[in-house]
Amino acid sequence: MVTGDSTHPDKLRVQVRDFLGEQIADGVFEPRCNAWMTRFDPAFSRQLAARGWLGLTLPRKYGGHGATARHRLVVTEELLAHGAPVGAHWIADRQMGPNLLAFGSERLKHDLLPRITRGETFFCIGMSEPDSGSDLASIRTRATPVAGGWQVSGTKVWTTGAHVADLMMTLVRTRPAESDRHAGMSQLVIDLQARGVSVTPIESMDGAHHFNQVVLDEVFVPEHHLVGTEGEGWRQVTAELAFERSGPERYLSTFPLLTAWSRTLGAESSDAAVADLGLLLARVWALRQMSARIADAIAAGSSPSVEAALVKDLGWVLERDVIDVVRRHRRPGHDEQVDRLLGESVQDAPTFSLRGGTPEILRGVVARSLGVR
Amino acid sequence: MRRPDDVTSDLDVSDDDAEATANEVSTLVGDMLRDVDCAEEAWRRLASGGLTGVAVQEQIGGSGGSLREAAAVLKAVAAHGLDLPLLEFTWLASRVAEWTGRRAPDEPVAFAIAERTTDGQDGQPPYRATLRWYHETTAAHVLLPADGALLVLERPAGLRDGSPSTVHIDPQRVRAAAETHPVPDAGTLAAELQMRAALGRSIQISGAAAQVRDLSVRYAAERVQFGRPLSRYQVIQHYLARIAAEAHAVQVASRGALDAWIAAPSTAGGSVSNAKAVASHAVELCTRLAHQVFGAIGTTREHELHRYTTAMWAWREDAGNEYQHGAQVGEAALTAEDPWAWLVDQGGRR
Numbered sequence: 217m218v219t220g221d222s223t224h225p226d227k228l229r230v231q232v233r234d235f236l237g238e239q240i241a242d243g244v245f246e247p248r249c250n251a252w253m254t255r256f257d258p259a260f261s262r263q264l265a266a267r268g269w270l271g272l273t274l275p276r277k278y279g280g281h282g283a284t285a286r287h288r289l290v291v292t293e294e295l296l297a298h299g300a301p302v303g304a305h306w307i308a309d310r311q312m313g314p315n316l317l318a319f320g321s322e323r324l325k326h327d328l329l330p331r332i333t334r335g336e337t338f339f340c341i342g343m344s345e346p347d348s349g350s351d352l353a354s355i356r357t358r359a360t361p362v363a364g365g366w367q368v369s370g371t372k373v374w375t376t377g378a379h380v381a382d383l384m385m386t387l388v389r390t391r392p393a394e395s396d397r398h399a400g401m402s403q404l405v406i407d408l409q410a411r412g413v414s415v416t417p418i419e420s421m422d423g424a425h426h427f428n429q430v431v432l433d434e435v436f437v438p439e440h441h442l443v444g445t446e447g448e449g450w451r452q453v454t455a456e457l458a459f460e461r462s463g464p465e466r467y468l469s470t471f472p473l474l475t476a477w478s479r480t481l482g483a484e485s486s487d488a489a490v491a492d493l494g495l496l497l498a499r500v501w502a503l504r505q506m507s508a509r510i511a512d513a514i515a516a517g518s519s520p521s522v523e524a525a526l527v528k529d530l531g532w533v534l535e536r537d538v539i540d541v542v543r544r545h546r547r548p549g550h551d552e553q554v555d556r557l558l559g560e561s562v563q564d565a566p567t568f569s570l571r572g573g574t575p576e577i578l579r580g581v582v583a584r585s586l587g588v589r
Numbered sequence: 590m591r592r593p594d595d596v597t598s599d600l601d602v603s604d605d606d607a608e609a610t611a612n613e614v615s616t617l618v619g620d621m622l623r624d625v626d627c628a629e630e631a632w633r634r635l636a637s638g639g640l641t642g643v644a645v646q647e648q649i650g651g652s653g654g655s656l657r658e659a660a661a662v663l664k665a666v667a668a669h670g671l672d673l674p675l676l677e678f679t680w681l682a683s684r685v686a687e688w689t690g691r692r693a694p695d696e697p698v699a700f701a702i703a704e705r706t707t708d709g710q711d712g713q714p715p716y717r718a719t720l721r722w723y724h725e726t727t728a729a730h731v732l733l734p735a736d737g738a739l740l741v742l743e744r745p746a747g748l749r750d751g752s753p754s755t756v757h758i759d760p761q762r763v764r765a766a767a768e769t770h771p772v773p774d775a776g777t778l779a780a781e782l783q784m785r786a787a788l789g790r791s792i793q794i795s796g797a798a799a800q801v802r803d804l805s806v807r808y809a810a811e812r813v814q815f816g817r818p819l820s821r822y823q824v825i826q827h828y829l830a831r832i833a834a835e836a837h838a839v840q841v842a843s844r845g846a847l848d849a850w851i852a853a854p855s856t857a858g859g860s861v862s863n864a865k866a867v868a869s870h871a872v873e874l875c876t877r878l879a880h881q882v883f884g885a886i887g888t889t890r891e892h893e894l895h896r897y898t899t900a901m902w903a904w905r906e907d908a909g910n911e912y913q914h915g916a917q918v919g920e921a922a923l924t925a926e927d928p929w930a931w932l933v934d935q936g937g938r939r
Contacts, residue, residue: 297929475927478922479927490915491912493922494866497918497922497928497932498866498870498914499838499866500932502863503838505842506838580823585833588810589820
């Protein structure tokens with residue numbers, strides 16, 4: 217990993233925090249829970265890019281900032297803890313940058329990585345399908361070789377942010393499933409403006425729009441949009457999981473609620489409320505360290521997918537426990553912000569244990585590492 | 590299928606030189622205690638090998654060495670299911686000896702810091718200490734911070750090992766007793782000892798939790814019910830995964846607190862409280878699910894599981910449980926600009 221960025225992470229943290237403080241004070245955004253998944257604000261994302269806070273770990277020769285995983289972690293956790301609207305660029309910055317860097321062709325890297333870093337190109341991920349949820353290997357979206365590339369047909373669902381993204385990293389079958397059902401899959405970058413692509417909203421129960429269905433009807437994908445090796449899609453997707461499961465968004469989704477509620481505490485607060493606050497913070501403290509260990513391991517070139525699964529499985533429980541603690545101690549109607557964030561969090565909470573691998577899947581991953589599966 | 594013995598290291602914290610040293614110590618302890626299942630023999634071997642004096646100054650009778658090595662000994666002994674007064678002896682009583690320039694104790698001792706109670710009400714003396722006696726301990730060292738004194742008590746008759754007992758201390762007796770030693774600046778020392786105790790218990794819990802995980806994995810693979818090993822049932826696999834997650838969290842947390850302590854004890858209080866809260870919190874799920882995996886046999890005297898789980902139940906209460914440390918963390922965080930700012934300022938890995 218290149219360590220070209222000379223700013224010390226602690227100094228960077230102060231810069232990010234000051235910026236966010238100003239943005240909140242100026243009313244640019246209000247802190248929201250779960251904002252990485254539900255708040256898309258391309259203008260805000262470009263503001264971050266202008267400050268050099270996207271594509272931090274990407275090498276300079278691809279337009280990135282050549283900083284360390286630590287630098288990126290500092291930026292992302294500050295953004296999440298302050299509930300900033302980071303949904304537009306989140307997937308491109310977290311996952312697609314590193315994925316393209318590891319597996320993309322030179323042409324694709326030179327084309328896309330600078331645009332990710334400048335906040336010009338946003339990504340979504342096309343993995344799940346109507347008949348393939350947790351059982352990802354059963355996908356049916358098919359890519360057939362044609363002159364100059366591939367023709368792709370199929371349907372992707374639960375595609376967060378497809379309505380604001382430019383490109384979709386799409387898991388497809390390039391060969392039918394045979395004896396090894398994990399073989400024959402590939403990753404393609406699909407332009408969502410291409411002919412044959414239609415994006416329709418899947419409205420959440422609270423009326424919010426972050427999920428989409430993406431129908432691909434004989435979409436042409438140029439050859440050089442194949443990421444990595446044809447047939448190696450499963451291995452590549454699995455390698456991404458360490459990024460996808462270990463980040464601070466897996467335990468900080470409700471942190472803005474915790475912060476807002478803690479502001480209502482004072483000398484007259486019950487001992488139990490203070491103790492509950494402290495125990496939650498202690499657990500966040502431990503998860504931050506687990507997350508940092510994984511960032512270091514990724515930077516050193518490994519892919520600690522088991523540790524990442526542990527972070528996510530402990531993290532979603534913590535995110536929900538925040539909700540319960542606030543419910544137990546808040547005085548309804550006394551603080552508008554607490555009430556609103558709580559209401560939103562309750563309705564978002566079911567997704568905490570669905571996205572990025574359910575606990576059932578994660579525990580299977582851990583059980584396998586223990587040798588019992 | 591990979592063998593459980595080989596794989597659990599994936600989830601262990603073993604990523605740098607400091608941890609390599611700890612692993613060497615752990616192997617040494619493992620070899621020393623391989624065929625031992627009685628506490629006296631274990632203590633005798635550890636003491637004659639110098640392992641009960643790690644990180645205690647040589648000039649007062651210790652073995653020298655680093656606190657990281659002492660932590661590795663503590664963890665390895667806990668992973669052997671031996672509930673020895675190692676924390677009390679090495680981390681606490683010997684530290685008092687260092688502080689006062691006396692020799693470290695020769696024999697294993699129980700240890701407590703006495704707290705002041707309501708002054709002499711109901712005819713009770715104004716100090717109270719909770720002591721845990723062990724089979725090997727014939728004496729207890731009790732620090733009285735307010736009096737600047739260390740009191741050496743003999744073991745009362747009729748006490749059960751391992752059971753905490755409350756000792757009330759009569760100040761008249763303290764003044765009259767032959768075995769009292771002056772302790773300068775005892776309040777500062779007491780605060781340090783409280784942190785050492787919380788850190789040490791977190792480390793012990795991490796050792797026991799890792800062992801409970803490994804024992805549960807092994808038992809589930811061996812025990813056959815309804816024609817297949819327990820480990821073939823998804824619900825059991827998920828129990829094991831959850832035990833592993835909690836064991837990992839305790840491991841990372843106690844390691845983070847140890848790093849913070851080694852870097853700067855004066856600013857490590859928040860990290861130690863965080864780690865003890867996380868460790869004590871993890872005990873419930875770890876022990877509950879392990880006992881569920883083992884079934885009735887795990888609840889017996891005959892089976893080794895209880896050596897770990899009963900110790901973990903005791904350790905989660907000692908030196909403050911998750912609610913008491915949670916209260917400290919919460920109070921501290923509320924004095925900061927916001928909880929996030931406080932959290933980020935705590936030591937540990939970053």
